[in-house]
Amino acid sequence: MTHTVLRIDASARRDGSESRALTQRIVDRLEPQSIIQRDLAVAIPTIDADWLAANWTKEEERSDKQRATLALSDSLIEEIKAADTLVIGTPIYNFGIPANLKAWIDQIARAGITxxxxxxxxxxxxxGKRAIIAIASGGTQVGSDVDFASGYLRHVLGFIGITNVQVVAADQLMIDADASHAKANAALEDLAA
Structure with a gap:
């Protein structure tokens, strides 16, 4: 049993989202004691010049405005710290991850902190953390030369120290939905709670 799961949903769709459905099934299988939820359909601001200036100012020298600028980033990082397992549900949009998930990554990849x-x-x-990435795609095959989502997510997670990463994919749904769901179901069965 996993103690705490950080569930991140990146699909812009709340209803009818394959990645959200897959993420829910993974969380159900893990049977966590607690769940922290981060729905990226509620946009995460992208980093800008003010954010960069605040981030590169020594913590003890930051102004109140700079602390406020980094407050969301600090909260997102605390969510990761509190979790034993991250479950990231994402569609593949145009061969990569959605912009809202990239914005989340930019907020949490911070030198000296993560x-x-x-x-x-x-x-x-x-x-010491585990990550499970739930990926849904209409046509992109996960692991193929045109999948710029799964490899990127593995790399970013490894970059911040999370190297135990598994991918559960419902890919190529527009090509063969039945085969895609069967493959995802088999991967789910292989997940250790």
Whole structure:
């Protein structure tokens, strides 16, 4: 049993979303004691010059405005810290992840907080966690040369220290929905709670 799951839904659709349905099934299988939910259909602001300036100002030197600018980022990172397992549900839009999921990544990938620079290069500090990525696509085959979503998410999660990453895909739904659902069901059965 997983203690705490951070559930992230990136689909713009709330009703009829394949990735949301798949994410729910994964969360049900994990039977967590608690769930933190982050619905990215409610837009996450993209980083801008003010955000960058606040982020690169030493914490003790930040103005109140800079602290306010980073408040959402700080909250998103606390959600990750509180979770044992991240379950990220995302569609593939135009061969990649939705912009709202990219905005979330930009908010949580912070030097000195979720990763640090060492003599050997960047090192993730959010270790000891598990991530399960639930991906739905109409035509893009997960793992193919034109899938720029699953590899990117694995890389970003590894960059912040989460290297135990599994993918459950309902891909190519517009080509063969039955086969896609069967493959996703088999992957779900293989997930350890």
């Amino acid at each position: 990763f640090r620079y060492t003599e050997a290069g960047p090192e993730g500090v959010m270790t």
